[in-house]
Amino acid sequence: MAVTSRDVARLAGVSQPTVSRALRDDPRVSEDTKKRVRDAAALLGYVPSEAGRALSSGRTRRIGLLVTDLDNQFYSHIIAPLHRELETHGYQLVLHTETTDESVAERLIANGLDGVILATTTVESVVPLRLRDRGLPFVYFNRTAALVDADATVVAPSAGLQDAVDRGLALGHRRIGAVLGPQNTSTGRSRERALRAALADRGVSLDADLVRHGPFDTDAGDAATAELLALEGAPTLIFCGNDVMAYGALNAARRAGVPVPDGVSIIGFDDLPPASWPIIELSTIAYDYVQMAREAGRLMVRRIEERPQEYAHVEFATTFIERRTLAAAVTR
Incomplete structure (x- = not known):
């Protein structure tokens, strides 16, 4: 027996x-x-027996993490801390990639999950609405949607961007460009608003001709920066929506023969580990994304086991990290 x-x-x-x-x-x-x-x-x-646990408790102890794609470097740095946090509470992390709103919600529900952490939500996404209507608990990570309120861990970009703008202006930069994320994401919108506000508060405007939007990936950063550097009166400083876009910006500058930082300065956002590598040394806006991932895990477990009436919205502060890709403005 x-x-x-x-x-x-x-x-x-x-x-x-x-x-x-x-x-x-x-x-x-x-x-x-x-x-x-x-x-x-x-x-x-x-x-x-995991099966026995599920039968006796009515839970599978499996939490889904929904991401856009597995090629995005940002996700690779948050999966491990999230996995470790959930594991301490007896839950398993199950990775899901997004296809379309029409299928992803039903796929998540059909997978027998106890809850879902949404890391890829667009502002107008109906996935949170469908999960709510089907009674599947979820937590927003990094991004939020407009249709449904829920527990969330998000970044507060203002402090870091204000410091970065102050430093850029002190170095003489006035022709400032931006390669920003998608306008249908809360992260894209909040970082753009914070950047524009920081510049406006200091009497500097962001010229529409020097702004580009695109996906949070290297190719988008590369293509947008190539366009900006080809302009008559190109920017001397480019703010990027995240580090991954900034890596693309560095590639575009190298290809165009524009030295960084002596020809153009570049600032990222996230402070992923490669940003500090000697070969890159990217100036960037930093926050504790490891603790942010762990907090999302804690909120998920709390939502499943305690079902609190109020939603928790946890913000993570930002700081500016100056490295080699920022220097005094030069005339080209």
């Missing part, structure tokens, strides 16, 4: 639910109790 969690509970002198919590390293269980349960499980050769 197979060993059950009840056998482990009897040997450890605890309740059967305590066995389940202890074996998934629930922080509510004391370390002494966890040790007794693990020792008893090892002695009896007990292996927890």
